[in-house]
Amino acid sequence: MERPARAIPSLPGLIALLAILALIGAATTGLVRAATDLDLLAAWTDPYLWSVLRFTVLQAGLSTLISIAVAIPVARALSRRRFPGRTLLLRLFGLPMVVPAVAGAFGILTLFGRSGLLAELTAALGWPLRPNIYGLTGILLAHVFFNMPFAVRVLLAAWSTIPAESWRLAAMLGLRGGDLFRLVEWPVLRRQLPGLAALIFLLCFTSFAVVLTLGSGPASATIEIAIYQALRFDFDPGRAVALSLLQVALCALMVLAAMRLTGRVADEGGIGRPVLRTDGGTRTAKAIDTTALALAAGFVVMPLLAILVEGLGGLGKPILVSATLWRAAGRSLAVALGAGVIALALGWALAHSIAALRIGRQRRRLARLFELSGTVVLVVPPLAIGAGLFVTLLGTTDLRRWALVIVALVNALMALPFVLRLLVGAAELAQHRHGRLADSLALSGWARLRLVEWPLLRRPAGFALALATGLAFGDLGVAALFGSDGNETLPVLVAQLLGAYRLQEASTVVLLLVLFGLLLFALIERILGGRERG
Amino acid sequence: MLRLLAATLLTAIALAPALPASAETPVLKVYTYESFTAEWGPGPQIKKAFEAECGCTVEFTSVEDGVALLSRLKLEGKASQADVVLGLDTNLTAEAAATGLFAPHAGKLDNLSLPIAWADPIFVPYDWSYFAFVYDKTKVPNPPKSLRDLVENSDLELTIQDPRTSTPGLGLLLWVKQVYGDKAPEAWAKLKPRILTVTPGWSESYGLFRKGEVPMTLSYLTSPPYHVMEEHDDNVGAAVFEEGNYLQVEVAGKLASAKHPELADRFLAFMLTAAFQDTLPTTQWMYPAVKTAAGLPDAYKALPTPPKALLYPSEEVAAKRAGWIAEWLQAMSK
Numbered sequence: 001m002e003r004p005a006r007a008i009p010s011l012p013g014l015i016a017l018l019a020i021l022a023l024i025g026a027a028t029t030g031l032v033r034a035a036t037d038l039d040l041l042a043a044w045t046d047p048y049l050w051s052v053l054r055f056t057v058l059q060a061g062l063s064t065l066i067s068i069a070v071a072i073p074v075a076r077a078l079s080r081r082r083f084p085g086r087t088l089l090l091r092l093f094g095l096p097m098v099v100p101a102v103a104g105a106f107g108i109l110t111l112f113g114r115s116g117l118l119a120e121l122t123a124a125l126g127w128p129l130r131p132n133i134y135g136l137t138g139i140l141l142a143h144v145f146f147n148m149p150f151a152v153r154v155l156l157a158a159w160s161t162i163p164a165e166s167w168r169l170a171a172m173l174g175l176r177g178g179d180l181f182r183l184v185e186w187p188v189l190r191r192q193l194p195g196l197a198a199l200i201f202l203l204c205f206t207s208f209a210v211v212l213t214l215g216s217g218p219a220s221a222t223i224e225i226a227i228y229q230a231l232r233f234d235f236d237p238g239r240a241v242a243l244s245l246l247q248v249a250l251c252a253l254m255v256l257a258a259m260r261l262t263g264r265v266a267d268e269g270g271i272g273r274p275v276l277r278t279d280g281g282t283r284t285a286k287a288i289d290t291t292a293l294a295l296a297a298g299f300v301v302m303p304l305l306a307i308l309v310e311g312l313g314g315l316g317k318p319i320l321v322s323a324t325l326w327r328a329a330g331r332s333l334a335v336a337l338g339a340g341v342i343a344l345a346l347g348w349a350l351a352h353s354i355a356a357l358r359i360g361r362q363r364r365r366l367a368r369l370f371e372l373s374g375t376v377v378l379v380v381p382p383l384a385i386g387a388g389l390f391v392t393l394l395g396t397t398d399l400r401r402w403a404l405v406i407v408a409l410v411n412a413l414m415a416l417p418f419v420l421r422l423l424v425g426a427a428e429l430a431q432h433r434h435g436r437l438a439d440s441l442a443l444s445g446w447a448r449l450r451l452v453e454w455p456l457l458r459r460p461a462g463f464a465l466a467l468a469t470g471l472a473f474g475d476l477g478v479a480a481l482f483g484s485d486g487n488e489t490l491p492v493l494v495a496q497l498l499g500a501y502r503l504q505e506a507s508t509v510v511l512l513l514v515l516f517g518l519l520l521f522a523l524i525e526r527i528l529g530g531r532e533r534g
Numbered sequence: 535m536l537r538l539l540a541a542t543l544l545t546a547i548a549l550a551p552a553l554p555a556s557a558e559t560p561v562l563k564v565y566t567y568e569s570f571t572a573e574w575g576p577g578p579q580i581k582k583a584f585e586a587e588c589g590c591t592v593e594f595t596s597v598e599d600g601v602a603l604l605s606r607l608k609l610e611g612k613a614s615q616a617d618v619v620l621g622l623d624t625n626l627t628a629e630a631a632a633t634g635l636f637a638p639h640a641g642k643l644d645n646l647s648l649p650i651a652w653a654d655p656i657f658v659p660y661d662w663s664y665f666a667f668v669y670d671k672t673k674v675p676n677p678p679k680s681l682r683d684l685v686e687n688s689d690l691e692l693t694i695q696d697p698r699t700s701t702p703g704l705g706l707l708l709w710v711k712q713v714y715g716d717k718a719p720e721a722w723a724k725l726k727p728r729i730l731t732v733t734p735g736w737s738e739s740y741g742l743f744r745k746g747e748v749p750m751t752l753s754y755l756t757s758p759p760y761h762v763m764e765e766h767d768d769n770v771g772a773a774v775f776e777e778g779n780y781l782q783v784e785v786a787g788k789l790a791s792a793k794h795p796e797l798a799d800r801f802l803a804f805m806l807t808a809a810f811q812d813t814l815p816t817t818q819w820m821y822p823a824v825k826t827a828a829g830l831p832d833a834y835k836a837l838p839t840p841p842k843a844l845l846y847p848s849e850e851v852a853a854k855r856a857g858w859i860a861e862w863l864q865a866m867s868k
Contacts, residue, residue, distance in 0.1 A: 221867070
């Protein structure tokens with residue numbers, strides 16, 4: 001009996017899974033094969049490694065703690081205040097996510113550095129301060145700049161899941177201040193905090209550009225930096241493998257712990273409805289909220305302003321017409337678009353299969369595997385993947401032909417967790433609403449994609465592509481590994497200029513990097529995501 | 535599926551222009567470090583000058599700094615694409631020669647002008663200078679008189695370079711070792727609180743110094759002429775130390791696996807001609823290895839000479855570098 005071609009729901013996911021595995025497999029093989037003098041015991045008992053590990057945990061822990069400790073009062077203030085400019089402030093808090101790390105580090109440096117604006121200001125006030133931000137201080141400042149606003153947005157979303165009924169009930173019972181927080185708000189927060197903390201910890205644990213730019217040398221090296229140094233300084237793949245294994249083990253442990261700790265996120269309740277809380281009327285509460293908001297906004301806006309001001313100051317410099325700059329910009333654009341498209345394709349394929357397997361067929365285990373494969377780079381150091389591909393190709397071919405392709409591929413993998421997170425929900429919704437109907441109509445392949453998924457996935461896909469492209473555009477990680485030989489991308493150019501004499505030009509390129517990145521982000525989101533904005 | 539295919543195609547199209555076109559003329563591949571090939575370094579001029587006479591294309595591949603150059607070469611081994619490696623220094627030549635990857639040079643080298651005698655059969659020197667702590671005269675009226683003075687009595691903050699990547703960084707490590715011997719870790723522990731940051735290459739350290747983040751940085755005795763000649767700035771000084779300053783002679787060598795050995799020989803010979811050497815004082819900001827007709831710019835004539843040129847035998851550095859670097863890492867990460 002002839003049957004119409006049936007959709008195989010797990011096929012796209014399987015293909016994506018295989019592609020990811022092939023990439024990571026090739027990298028691992030290359031790295032291990034090159035590591036002829038691999039001596040794990042010697043590498044792991046090196047006392048220097050232990051001081052590196054200690055510092056990595058210390059800075060990530062402190063960054064997480066400070067980011068969240070600051071984010072809680074700020075998010076609380078945002079949740080109970082309506083004021084002109086609130087939407088603008090929320091947009092502002094979204095900015096650091098798309099500001100390249102190397103640009104953020106530059107902003108922090110110009111602001112808080114030795115001869116930065118803060119030092120000038122305090123000197124003018126007759127109370128000179130010459131802060132030394134290289135090392136832990138600078139790294140923490142930059143990490144809080146990047147992660148606190150992110151934490152605020154996540155926590156604010158958590159706050160909005162508190163059902164209106166709870167607020168009404170709390171108001172009826174006359175709960176205020178500490179009691180209100182303890183009984184109504186904290187239980188909701190507590191569900192989000194472990195996952196959020198684990199994510200921020202992980203991001204800081206593996207942070208690269210910030211530590212590279214603001215670290216002070218061996219005393220403030222992280223494992224990620226040590227991997228980079230093992231590859232780029234010593235060209236010692238054995239050491240890189242030992243360090244990567246350590247990082248994989250630790251990160252995997254943290255991811256597992258975070259999954260354990262994160263409770264089921266409440267997905268019903270008052271999303272979208274205005275919060276009807278009536279507390280916070282006292283003078284103290286108002287003062288606290290105002291202070292928290294002002295300080296946080298200032299802390300986020302100042303480095304961005306510093307980038308703008310310094311960058312505009314360098315506009316007259318000849319670098320703006322230099323071919324090097326525009327070639328680097330072109331390379332960045334190519335890498336970013338390549339990475340974005342690959343990430344979206346992989347993410348969509350995985351999301352499609354995850355949704356199809358979860359809804360209806362209930363094959364959760366395979367779905368889980370697909371989901372894990374998309375988040376694997378949270379655990380595997382991207383530098384190690386890049387380096388593995390590098391040594392795989394080494395000697396067999398002219399590396400500079402492949403450098404940018406590798407950078408794009410690794411950046412695609414790096415963006416995949418975010419893309420997947422954005423798409424899975426929408427794909428599940430599509431499957432939930434129209435899956436059965438589509439099945440009964442034997443809709444498959446292109447038609448199913450266009451008719452069933454596209455309408456619902458378009459917005460998140462637009463955002464995902466914009467995010468992946470934006471992230472890749474500003475990434476300094478793997479690009480730094482290959483960043484020479486006429487393969488400089490914009491962030492690499494920034495890192496190079498930052499050091500050499502060309503500080504004014506560096507600031508100009510930083511500004512261009514940020515502006516182009518934002519423009520790219522906005523354009524893609526607008527074009528692919530459609531007109532209406534949420 | 536179609537989407538995946540389209541994506542792959544799109545990516546290929548997006549990345550295609552980034553790939554360099556294959557050239558018909560022979561390509562001489564030169565591995566060097568970044569400040570050499572930077573737009574403001576000597577690389578672009580030298581590429582142009584050599585290409586004009588060799589009928590070939592010069593292709594630079596650059597890494598962070600001189601020490602990383604050797605690491606890169608060791609990793610690539612015989613599969614290396616390089617014909618010439620330019621930018622090692624005397625601290626690395628023995629270790630580099632021991633890899634067996636280099637071939638003897640074909641030149642005579644009888645017109646060299648170096649502070650030391652040159653008998654290396656493999657490597658050809660192209661420039662030299664002394665490492666020196668460079669300072670801002672407006673902020674440092676009384677620079678330290680000796681390395682001991684700097685380590686023990688000074689409160690000046692400074693930037694230095696990482697000895698794992700950078701030849702100045704390695705130079706300082708050896709300088710401290712020569713002055714302090716077994717007490718080097720203690721000296722580093724004393725210096726460490728005043729080191730604002732350890733950068734991977736020379737240019738980052740120097741950038742921080744120029745931005746005013748530190749009053750002093752490890753650079754070269756020949757750095758001040760840059761500021762005199764390019765910026766008309768007289769306020770940058772380089773300290774000469776009583777113990778002597780550590781000497782650096784930068785060299786290039788031809789690989790045994792070179793695809794164009796004759797071109798490599800010609801490049802090494804070209805390296806000692808005026809067309810190459812005369813660019814060095816104003817691009818590398820180093821002393822040329824050969825006295826040329828043009829002579830040195832005036833700003834160089836005012837430079838002091840250290841009482842002694844410190845230098846370890848290359849073989850000793852080759853034998854002890856790894857251990858000394860581990861010792862340094864330990865001292866610096868406490």
